[in-house]
Amino acid sequence: MNIVLDEPVATHGPALVQPRKARRRRPGKARLYAIALLVCAVYLVPMLYVVGVALGTNTASGAALFADGLHPENFVKAFQSADFALYFANSALVTVVSSACQVILSCMAGYALARINFRGRGLVLGGLIALLVVPPEVIMVPLFIILTKFPLLGGNDIFGAGGGGLLNTYFGLMVPHLASALGVFLMRQFYIDLPDELGQAARLDGASEYRIFWQIYTPLAFPAVAVVAVLAFQGAWNDFLWPLIMTRSNDMQTLQLGLTVFFQQDSTQWNLLMAAVLIISIPVVVLFLFGQRYFQSGIVAGADK
Missing domain, CATH: 1.20.5 (Single alpha-helices involved in coiled-coils or other helix-helix interfaces)
Structure with missing residues (x-):
């Protein structure tokens, strides 16, 4: 019972x-x-x-706002207000090349800091972490002086005088976006928690360190690579201040500088300006949508590590 x-x-x-x-x-x-x-x-x-x-x-x-109805033709007018085709080509060239370089350099530097023992690695890592808190505007003036005084380029002599150096060049526009302390740090955090046994087994099979890096560890770090790629693309595509001080001719201007055509002396064409802003935002939105799954997994994995 x-x-x-x-x-x-x-x-x-x-x-x-x-x-x-x-x-x-x-x-x-x-x-x-x-x-x-x-x-x-x-x-x-x-x-x-x-x-x-x-x-x-x-x-x-x-x-x-819509008292006079909708005007979708504003998007066509905005694109025809200036030579946006040329600005788009300049932005695409600078962004794609600099983003690709930043991803490659971030992967290589992150792998070296995570997987290769060398003298001074801790000092380099400490300097990298310190760079994370330095605003880009702090190094903008010194970097501008270095690039404009670059020897034997842009009419400069061996002492860096007499010309413009890398001023008003594509490479000069790319320099600040070729490397990123944040990208290196994210890749290092991802590489450091991957299994050591993978590399050891590959070394026993005779694989070189370069092959281990490209064919074994980097494919496993693809979510982090996607995060770095999206951040690099967004930073280069939306940059306004650096192209403003590095360009001197209309042929070298980027999309962000092209938006200034809508700012007039006495008024601003807000409807055309906003239409142009929406148009030039499409590449970044499309890239994020395609890489959203990898972006989310990479951010979560980096936070867990």
Whole structure:
């Protein structure tokens, strides 16, 4: 009799506890969903306003944004307002080449700091971490002086005088984006937690360090490579200040500089400006959508490591 009476108590006990736990968790999830929706609205509402201005008239604002109807032709007018085809080609060349170089250099440097023992590795890593907190604007003036005084280039003599150096050149536009301390650090954090046994087994089979790096470890670090590629592309594509000080002719201007054509002395063509902003944002959005899965996994893996 005792055994029969005890069984219902054991079986009904958890059933009574689970609904209480579920009831306690629901308010917490509701708050999280509300906060997530609020954060989404903070980013979504300004973007919707940009789209509204791009489809409206230049004088429309606020409640009268669509008083005159929609004007999708603003996108065509914006692209025809300046030589945006040339600006697009310049931005594409600078961004693709510099992003590819940054990914390759970040992988090589990150692998060396994670997998190769050499004298002074800790000092190099400490300097790399210190560079993470240095704003790019701090090194902009020294870098500009170095590039404009580069010997034997751009009309300069062996002492770096007499010409412009790398001023108004494609390579001069690429230099700040060829390497990144953040990219090297992310790749190092990913490489360092990959199994050592993979490299040891490859060395026993006679593989060189270069082959181990490219064919064994780097394919496993593809999520981190995707993160570095997206960040490098976005940084080079959206850069405005460096092309502003490094270009002297209209033929070398990038898309970000081309947006200044809509700023006039007495007024600003806001509808055409916003239309152009949406157009030049398409490559970055497309790249992020294609690499979103790898981007998310790479960020989570880097945080876990």
